[in-house]
Amino acid sequence: MNDTALHSAPPATSHASAAAAAAGAAPVPCPTVDTLDHILPEEPLLMMGAGPVPIPDAVAKANTVVINHLGDTMARVIHQVKAMARYVFQTHSNWVLGVAGPGSAAMEMAVSNLAWPGTRVLSIVNGFFSARMAEMARRVGAEVTTLDVADRSIASLDDIAQAIERTRPAIVTIVHGETSNTVCNRQIREIVQLAKAAGALVVVDAVCTLSTMPLEMDAWGIDVVITGGQKGLSSIPGVSLIAFSNAAWERVRTRTAPNTHWCLDATLAENFWHNAGYHYTAPVSGVLALHEALRLVCTETLEKRFARHLRCSLALQSGVSALGLSLYTPQACRLNSVVGIELPAKLTAREVCNHISQQYQVEIAGSFGLPIVRIGQMGEQCREHHLFRTVHALGRTMCDLGAAVDLPAGVAALEESLSSSARRA
Numbered sequence: 001m002n003d004t005a006l007h008s009a010p011p012a013t014s015h016a017s018a019a020a021a022a023a024g025a026a027p028v029p030c031p032t033v034d035t036l037d038h039i040l041p042e043e044p045l046l047m048m049g050a051g052p053v054p055i056p057d058a059v060a061k062a063n064t065v066v067i068n069h070l071g072d073t074m075a076r077v078i079h080q081v082k083a084m085a086r087y088v089f090q091t092h093s094n095w096v097l098g099v100a101g102p103g104s105a106a107m108e109m110a111v112s113n114l115a116w117p118g119t120r121v122l123s124i125v126n127g128f129f130s131a132r133m134a135e136m137a138r139r140v141g142a143e144v145t146t147l148d149v150a151d152r153s154i155a156s157l158d159d160i161a162q163a164i165e166r167t168r169p170a171i172v173t174i175v176h177g178e179t180s181n182t183v184c185n186r187q188i189r190e191i192v193q194l195a196k197a198a199g200a201l202v203v204v205d206a207v208c209t210l211s212t213m214p215l216e217m218d219a220w221g222i223d224v225v226i227t228g229g230q231k232g233l234s235s236i237p238g239v240s241l242i243a244f245s246n247a248a249w250e251r252v253r254t255r256t257a258p259n260t261h262w263c264l265d266a267t268l269a270e271n272f273w274h275n276a277g278y279h280y281t282a283p284v285s286g287v288l289a290l291h292e293a294l295r296l297v298c299t300e301t302l303e304k305r306f307a308r309h310l311r312c313s314l315a316l317q318s319g320v321s322a323l324g325l326s327l328y329t330p331q332a333c334r335l336n337s338v339v340g341i342e343l344p345a346k347l348t349a350r351e352v353c354n355h356i357s358q359q360y361q362v363e364i365a366g367s368f369g370l371p372i373v374r375i376g377q378m379g380e381q382c383r384e385h386h387l388f389r390t391v392h393a394l395g396r397t398m399c400d401l402g403a404a405v406d407l408p409a410g411v412a413a414l415e416e417s418l419s420s421s422a423r424r425a
């Protein structure tokens, strides 16, 4: 190629940008935006929905720190996170990993490492989140059967035994607390026994329940437990935890079907979580936040934390009922970690949630089209002063929107429930 040829050929980029301009793709101007001070509410909202939940100061502070994601300091943090996670999961298993991602990423790590094309999976579906695990299993090519459970109820052990008998699954997925319609699968231990007897591994989604109510991974024989940060643990969203039993890890380790996920490949993640090696840049601040959230669980102890959650949730349920509102789920399968409340006639979840947020700075949640609002009782949400403010704000919201409730009775019932449980303790 000679000089003439070089000069006579215009640079390819100018061709490209001329073509782009002709097609209307003008340069992108720098936008003018508001500062966060203008966007965020002047008074922070009290986060009483179905997650994320308020975080303690120690968690918030840790979340501002950036350290090297490899090296001795991080190794010590990871070591402690795993040790504390084993306590929270109640497992001696070595295979405890963190996940850079939401609770759903931990769910996907469980499913995509244990299932592949042709794997028979039985998913017990109680609602929105348990259906998500079935969908994830379908996407990796598994042969998925769902046991679809009617809203506001849980499957009987007979139904589950029959479904296992019929489908002979390698993997059973189930949710501990189905946050969407506020039902709780209370018989996890028995369900695991049925599945194990048929040779299946059991994956339990404990995103909303872990550290709010008893769940014993080893004693109940669970193979994989997953959780998120922003619910029971009162950490930030986006950094999650997962634990595999030895049997589950063996299946992961010896699989021959290639794993289509790279970030969620548990054997690659193990290199970071057990060998201080590089997988991807760990979300260091989030891991530090999780460390603090777990440390606070350890300081409180699980026993006391479960008692606090139960006491607060029952008091909230009592206060809401005394307002004159109905709880959505029958007591036999009611989840305590998130309380579902039926809406009075003519009110929509959106109206109620907007009003309570704008007028009383309390954030609660609707639920994927169900005629309910939900109030969380996870981690820092279970504090007496938050309960009084929430029941009051809910009662006032109902009055403002024209629904008849007995606000003094609601607040009194809350107080009565809290003080009588304090007397019993």
Ligand SMILES: *Cc1c(COP(=O)(O)O)cnc(C)c1O
Pocket: 051, 102, 103, 104, 105, 129, 175, 177, 178, 179, 205, 206, 207, 208, 228, 229, 231, 237, 238
């Ligand atoms: C919130 C939730 C999830 C999903 O967690 P994300 O962090 O939103 O992905 C999964 N399962 C249950 C039971 C949940 O409550």
